[in-house]
Amino acid sequence: LAKTTQPISMDSYEGQEVNITCSHNNIATNDYITWYQQFPSQGPRFIIQGYKTKVTNEVASLFIPADRKSSTLSLPRVSLSDTAVYYCLVGDSVGNTDKLIFGTGTRLQVFP
């Protein structure tokens, strides 16, 4: 099961693009990569999922290089409400296990 490593914290200003990178050196061939957002005292909320290359949805983009040993969550034009903790998560897509390791997350602070 791949362990993930992220920066502990990041600061940004409203309107800027934020890129949070996650390292997962031991990712297996069939593992998927997901990102979650968590506000204080709430459960995490799914943002995006990918396996390779680039995925984009209405709130974020996920960039995954060919070797898949890292991934980058990109938040375009952040606002104050994007202040939260962001978790990168690698999971087994084959269905052999649902054991998941969240890691400590990246605390994003957005300033006015």
Add this chain to the structure above:
Amino acid sequence: EAQVTQNPRYLITVTGKKLTVTCSQNMNHEYMSWYRQDPGLGLRQIYYSMNVEVTDKGDVPEGYKVSRKEKRNFPLILESPSPNQTSLYFCASRTVAGGINEQYFGPGTRLTVT
């Protein structure tokens, strides 16, 4: 409304007094999990279940038990709680259909063991 519910939301108890935290989901999800969250340690998986009567250990299973007798329910049992189990607990569920591994989390249960 599709949701995961947990009860109770807050609980203060004493060392050694058995307790159960209930978790229920109304989305017919196959997979369910329990996590604990502690300051500086992020979310750590306690147990997970991939189907009725199928459960397995997560990262930190010591001191906890679970059962999955029905698809919608996944209670967390602390047979003899200790102060180091004081934490914020989350239940989550997800489906295996559709290729998107999105977990839906409950609102959390804040447990204090004195």
